[in-house]
Amino acid sequence: MSAAVGLNLAVAGLIQGLLIALAGLAVSLCFAVARFPNAATGDFMTFAAYAGVAAQAWTGSLLAGAASAVLLTAGLAVASYVLVFRNFRGRSLVAPLIASIGLAFLLRSVLTFFVGFDQHSFHVPIARAIVFAGARVRPIDLWLAGTSAVTLLAVLAVLFLTPIGRRMRAVADNPELARASGIRARTVMLTLWTLIGACSAVGGVMLGLQTVVVPEMGWNLLLPAFAAAVLGGVGNPTGAVLAGIALGLVQALSTPLVGFTYQTAISFILLIATLVLRPQGLLGRAEPVR
Amino acid sequence: MPVRKWMLTRRVLGQAGAATALAAVVGRPARADRPYRIGALNPITGAGSTYGSGMQKTILFALEEVKRAGGVDGRPIEVYAEDTQTSPDAAVLAARKLIDANKVDAIIGTWSSSVSLAVLPITNEANCLLLHTSSAPALSTPAQNPKHLAWRFQAASHQIGDAYAAIAAHEKASRAAAMAFNNDVQIASVGFFRSAWEKAGGKLPNPVVYEPNRTSYAAELQQALSEKPDFLVVSGYVPDTSIILREAYEAGNTAKIVIPGWAMGPATVKALGAEVLEGLIVVDAVPDAGSAAFKTFDAAYRAATGNPGSSNIYAAMCYDMVAVLTLAMQKAGPSADNAAIAQVIPEVANPPGQAVSSFAEGRKLLQAGQKINYEGASGPIDFDERGDVTPVFGVSVFHDGKLEQRYLLK
Numbered sequence: 177m178s179a180a181v182g183l184n185l186a187v188a189g190l191i192q193g194l195l196i197a198l199a200g201l202a203v204s205l206c207f208a209v210a211r212f213p214n215a216a217t218g219d220f221m222t223f224a225a226y227a228g229v230a231a232q233a234w235t236g237s238l239l240a241g242a243a244s245a246v247l248l249t250a251g252l253a254v255a256s257y258v259l260v261f262r263n264f265r266g267r268s269l270v271a272p273l274i275a276s277i278g279l280a281f282l283l284r285s286v287l288t289f290f291v292g293f294d295q296h297s298f299h300v301p302i303a304r305a306i307v308f309a310g311a312r313v314r315p316i317d318l319w320l321a322g323t324s325a326v327t328l329l330a331v332l333a334v335l336f337l338t339p340i341g342r343r344m345r346a347v348a349d350n351p352e353l354a355r356a357s358g359i360r361a362r363t364v365m366l367t368l369w370t371l372i373g374a375c376s377a378v379g380g381v382m383l384g385l386q387t388v389v390v391p392e393m394g395w396n397l398l399l400p401a402f403a404a405a406v407l408g409g410v411g412n413p414t415g416a417v418l419a420g421i422a423l424g425l426v427q428a429l430s431t432p433l434v435g436f437t438y439q440t441a442i443s444f445i446l447l448i449a450t451l452v453l454r455p456q457g458l459l460g461r462a463e464p465v466r
Numbered sequence: 467m468p469v470r471k472w473m474l475t476r477r478v479l480g481q482a483g484a485a486t487a488l489a490a491v492v493g494r495p496a497r498a499d500r501p502y503r504i505g506a507l508n509p510i511t512g513a514g515s516t517y518g519s520g521m522q523k524t525i526l527f528a529l530e531e532v533k534r535a536g537g538v539d540g541r542p543i544e545v546y547a548e549d550t551q552t553s554p555d556a557a558v559l560a561a562r563k564l565i566d567a568n569k570v571d572a573i574i575g576t577w578s579s580s581v582s583l584a585v586l587p588i589t590n591e592a593n594c595l596l597l598h599t600s601s602a603p604a605l606s607t608p609a610q611n612p613k614h615l616a617w618r619f620q621a622a623s624h625q626i627g628d629a630y631a632a633i634a635a636h637e638k639a640s641r642a643a644a645m646a647f648n649n650d651v652q653i654a655s656v657g658f659f660r661s662a663w664e665k666a667g668g669k670l671p672n673p674v675v676y677e678p679n680r681t682s683y684a685a686e687l688q689q690a691l692s693e694k695p696d697f698l699v700v701s702g703y704v705p706d707t708s709i710i711l712r713e714a715y716e717a718g719n720t721a722k723i724v725i726p727g728w729a730m731g732p733a734t735v736k737a738l739g740a741e742v743l744e745g746l747i748v749v750d751a752v753p754d755a756g757s758a759a760f761k762t763f764d765a766a767y768r769a770a771t772g773n774p775g776s777s778n779i780y781a782a783m784c785y786d787m788v789a790v791l792t793l794a795m796q797k798a799g800p801s802a803d804n805a806a807i808a809q810v811i812p813e814v815a816n817p818p819g820q821a822v823s824s825f826a827e828g829r830k831l832l833q834a835g836q837k838i839n840y841e842g843a844s845g846p847i848d849f850d851e852r853g854d855v856t857p858v859f860g861v862s863v864f865h866d867g868k869l870e871q872r873y874l875l876k
Contacts, residue, residue: 181688181692185685188682188684191682192682195681292515293511293515294516294731294732295708295731295737296737297708297737302715302716302738302739304715312684312688314713314716383681386682387680387709388709388737390705392679393679428685431685435675436674436675436685437676437677439677
């Protein structure tokens with residue numbers, strides 16, 4: 177493998193990793209606070225991409241398209257909490273998990289009913305790549321990497337540096353204790369679902385900009401997102417972000433060894449190996465037995 | 467009163483069951499009196515939906531045309547329509563329903579290899595004919611098609627591979643390369659391209675096999691372009707091909723790119739624009755626009771759908787399926803079973819024989835005891851010993867935002 181090929185693989189892996197990190201963060205946030213794996217995360221992303229394409233076609237501006245996608249998807253996430261997931265509070269994680277799978281199918285069916293199965297795409301100027309020390313970097317990749325890094329940092333900042341973030345972490349740690357100390361679950365949950373929606377939306381628009389917008393795009397990213405959430409330590413958002421980036425990089429950099437076909441398998445072998453050696457994940461802590 | 471309700475339900479069920487059993491015994495007259503039943507199993511929804519409803523409408527109007535011409539002597543025909551959803555699971559359920567409930571004798575118009583491969587064991591088991599529009603090599607191997615009940619109306623992978631090699635020669639390529647979507651059809655077609663190209667004295671590095679649903683194919687492209695080829699075959703589907711074409715442009719690629727016709731649609735042009743697509747070569751099986759059968763098909767297709775017949779090669783294939791099947795039924799006689807009908811399919815479709823372009827023409831000649839050779843709307847429809855047609859490929863080039871047909875490969 178020449179250095180240029182390696183650099184290019186690393187760039188591709190980093191972009192893919194940031195994308196998995198966004199989806200993994202949305203999954204992990206939900207698991208940490210609402211305590212169930214949200215299988216509709218992928219379809220929130222798909223919805224965001226379609227909303228972005230529609231808003232861009234309507235307004236003619238990519239920025240307006242992306243902003244509308246974030247607002248609409250945050251609204252969708254909050255609505256799904258109010259209408260669906262709120263009713264499962266206090267139940268085992270199986271009930272809301274099944275409900276989220278149902279919601280995923282419902283969202284996709286409604287989407288394909290109205291817009292069909294044909295692919296759509298964002299309108300972005302297509303430019304030649306910049307060659308930098310042998311690595312080919314597309315201008316759009318720099319934008320995407322920057323945007324997703326800012327989004328990831330912003331969500332983590334909300335979580336760790338603001339009062340509402342502290343309350344969310346308190347609920348995540350111990351819901352009963354949080355309630356006993358007067359933390360209002362309503363505000364916490366509405367903020368949580370807004371964050372989940374916004375995170376999924378940035379991921380969905382980013383995926384749509386990089387590839388094409390099709391009904392299965394988000395669903396296909398769900399497995400890597402779950403893998404990142406598990407590898408990072410279940411319910412540990414920072415871990416999910418790091419694990420997502422690591423998964424993307426490992427997949428890309430294993431290519432010279434295993435070829436393009438088996439890179440996904442390699443990342444999952446790594447996942448299994450990590451969990452055998454460290455069952456609580458990279459940053460997770462062992463669940464105390466009460 | 468739940469108990470009584472249950473008993474009542476069971477009694478009703480029992481009666482229904484007995485009635486069904488009786489119908490099964492009494493309602494199966496000798497084959498000659500029984501209508502020949504055709505299942506039109508097409509991709510109405512899913513990835514094939516661009517073609518599916520046109521295919522199904524074509525089967526219906528083609529059968530209507532057969533009826534107007536007097537029908538098959540002694541053999542009324544019934545048709546049942548179903549949707550494959552372009553998914554093997556849904557297609558298997560639909561095929562089971564057609565065979566078990568509707569008792570069809572032939573299933574026609576399955577699209578996409580995964581669907582046809584899933585349906586084939588079911589039709590074989592039921593001694594049902596399967597006329598399909600799929601490329602996978604496995605659909606016509608002796609192991610998969612032991613009774614010769616499956617017939618391919620679309621180009622097979624080896625023919626597509628040969629077409630790529632012929633285009634490379636025509637474009638005077640000196641170094642070729644290939645990329646394939648990771649499934650057996652696409653890998654097989656670039657494999658056949660490689661062997662045909664190397665037989666002709668060219669050299670081809672290992673084709674790059676890529677996975678679906680990746681966010682970027684930049685690294686795959688870089689590997690495919692690493693030996694600086696001037697000719698690159700990209701064998702995939704619409705979404706991945708769109709991404710690869712864009713990234714090839716972004717990477718400043720200078721090799722001529724060739725893709726199969728099914729890997730691009732109107733959405734590709736909208737997404738990428740004229741500049742990125744300039745010079746792209748597209749190869750596809752094309753209908754023989756000058757043939758009499760195509761003209762008849764085209765007029766009826768326009769009346770049924772409002773679109774030109776040339777927009778749906780698979781509908782043209784369905785038109786030919788109906789013609790070939792009904793002509794074979796006419797030749798085999800009213801009491802023939804599917805084995806006998808399958809046996810005479812090459813006799814009505816291949817030379818030697820008087821060339822005919824419709825069921826009406828062929829029926830008259832067959833009644834007079836003459837040999838016929840059906841020349842269809844989607845091509846000359848001549849089957850080899852495995853039951854595969856030899857299609858005509860059209861080679862088009864993207865120029866100024868439009869696809870222009872340049873030459874034919876026969």
